[in-house]
Amino acid sequence: MEIKSYDFSQEGRNKVLTESKGKDWPVVYLINNKNNLYIGETSNFYNRFGQHIENKHKRGLKKIHVIFDDEFNKSAVLDIEQSLIRMCSADQKFTLLNGNAGQSSRHNYYQREKYLNKIEGDKNNKGIWDLLRDLNLANSTFSTIVNSDLFTYSPYTSITIEQEEVCYKAINDILNGLSKKSGNGTTCIINGSAGTGKTILAIYIISLLVNANKHIIDTYKDEESFEYSSYKNKVLHRLKKYIDIHGSLKIGYVLPMTSLRATLKTVFSKNKNGLKSNIVMGPTDVVGELFDVLIVDEAHRLPKRKNLSWLREFDRCCNELNIDPISSNTLDWIVKSSKHRILFYDNEQSIKSSDISNEEFKKSLAKTKISEYELTSQMRCKGGELYIDYVNKFFSCELKQKMKILNYDIKIFDDPNGMIDEIKNLNEKYGLCRNVAGYAWKWKTKGKNIDQIKKDNLFDLEFGDKKYLWNMTNREWILRKDSVNEIGCIHTTQGYDLNYVGVNPLEKSRGCNKKYDEYK
Numbered sequence: 001m002e003i004k005s006y007d008f009s010q011e012g013r014n015k016v017l018t019e020s021k022g023k024d025w026p027v028v029y030l031i032n033n034k035n036n037l038y039i040g041e042t043s044n045f046y047n048r049f050g051q052h053i054e055n056k057h058k059r060g061l062k063k064i065h066v067i068f069d070d071e072f073n074k075s076a077v078l079d080i081e082q083s084l085i086r087m088c089s090a091d092q093k094f095t096l097l098n099g100n101a102g103q104s105s106r107h108n109y110y111q112r113e114k115y116l117n118k119i120e121g122d123k124n125n126k127g128i129w130d131l132l133r134d135l136n137l138a139n140s141t142f143s144t145i146v147n148s149d150l151f152t153y154s155p156y157t158s159i160t161i162e163q164e165e166v167c168y169k170a171i172n173d174i175l176n177g178l179s180k181k182s183g184n185g186t187t188c189i190i191n192g193s194a195g196t197g198k199t200i201l202a203i204y205i206i207s208l209l210v211n212a213n214k215h216i217i218d219t220y221k222d223e224e225s226f227e228y229s230s231y232k233n234k235v236l237h238r239l240k241k242y243i244d245i246h247g248s249l250k251i252g253y254v255l256p257m258t259s260l261r262a263t264l265k266t267v268f269s270k271n272k273n274g275l276k277s278n279i280v281m282g283p284t285d286v287v288g289e290l291f292d293v294l295i296v297d298e299a300h301r302l303p304k305r306k307n308l309s310w311l312r313e314f315d316r317c318c319n320e321l322n323i324d325p326i327s328s329n330t331l332d333w334i335v336k337s338s339k340h341r342i343l344f345y346d347n348e349q350s351i352k353s354s355d356i357s358n359e360e361f362k363k364s365l366a367k368t369k370i371s372e373y374e375l376t377s378q379m380r381c382k383g384g385e386l387y388i389d390y391v392n393k394f395f396s397c398e399l400k401q402k403m404k405i406l407n408y409d410i411k412i413f414d415d416p417n418g419m420i421d422e423i424k425n426l427n428e429k430y431g432l433c434r435n436v437a438g439y440a441w442k443w444k445t446k447g448k449n450i451d452q453i454k455k456d457n458l459f460d461l462e463f464g465d466k467k468y469l470w471n472m473t474n475r476e477w478i479l480r481k482d483s484v485n486e487i488g489c490i491h492t493t494q495g496y497d498l499n500y501v502g503v504n505p506l507e508k509s510r511g512c513n514k515k516y517d518e519y520k
Helices: 010-016 045-054 074-091 112-120 128-134 142-146 161-180 198-210 212-221 231-246 258-270 311-320 330-336 358-365 384-395 416-430 450-455 481-485 513-519
Strands: 002-007 027-032 036-042 063-068 186-192 251-254 291-296 338-345 369-375 433-437 461-463 466-468 487-489 500-504
Touching (some): 027 045, 027 074, 045 063, 074 112, 074 128, 112 128, 128 142, 161 338, 198 212, 198 231, 198 258, 330 358, 416 433, 416 481, 416 500, 433 481
Parallel strands (some): 251 291, 291 338
Antiparallel strands (some): 027 036, 027 063
């Protein structure tokens, strides 16, 4: 593998003719000037080079760099292209000129892991990312990028075929609703368990709605191949036409959880793809406004008037909307404050008494036109559906035998201290590894600062001769570097990705000790 650079000119293009893979071989390439970058793939670099030179949107670019590899195939270069777009977006060195809608959906192919490993490289060979850093086309290290929130929640993430189908069906439903302008609007419910990519899809949809015109330009004028009859492009065409006539849509992205909301506000504020931090909001922020579309992530965490620390604010919002505070909930606010809405939902992830129940969820939406879709593919953990089924059966004491899960590391520790130490070691190696626990220990250090805690020798959790503190902050605890030295409440992790997580069991079992001992 090698990267060769040329001037972005006809003279530079002519030099490509001397390359054996310059005309009939799949490659990935990058075009840049001081501030901007475009990333693409092609099976005929010479021809594609010429198309870019003639493109008025790219006339200010100066250099083009092409990645040649004897082992590349079409599936591999599509995958590497999308990975580099996502990584360069998170790296923030350049403003990307790529749009989202031209992405191919993600799919598996022969030796996919081998090709993706070419980006990182190994101890014997530099990967693509390090070669780009050598050319001053990237700043941060590979591990820094892939563990960053800008990478995890990038609008450039390549979505799966399943996600793509749900995405464009949901947008089409919303467009159907916008054209009617009557009733309580359309509600798209996208169901999906933990790790099925709900947040990624939510951000992808928001980016499509915000950047519709840019997507259409890229899809129609800047791609080598285009299926004019495809459902996706019909929806994009329809979206562009609506915006041309009615103007940009007023969009809000609602996240009930404070920590994840803060993280995504930061991500949107740093994004160079048209996303703005004011799009991200909490339930109270929608009151007093009327949105064309509200996208609600983790809708199962929308609260009702129960066990809230902000009852006065809850009542104020209900009064402003002229609804009864006692019988209503924040989903009613969403319906009242939007013409149409997309809700990402998983009833199994409702974890607090203040969360609206499934019955309340249905009741609040009863007068809206509902369409429902399902996300089933596991994206978060490498163990996939097999691992999820394993964990569910384990905690419900239904496992009949041990199970081997390939390419996934799961261990059960008799000693919590051993697990905590192991997670710390893994964090040194991979980053983003944390220890968490459920509500089984008193929060003795609540409201205390670190100086008081040290002075009075306070602690929250104790295992043998070792003592630990609960998370010192609820806001973006996962992302703080020193969080590996604390035990996080499980509620601080919802919606986040981790490389490894250690889960401390409850002090008191739920009647499973006998079965667990037999299983061991």
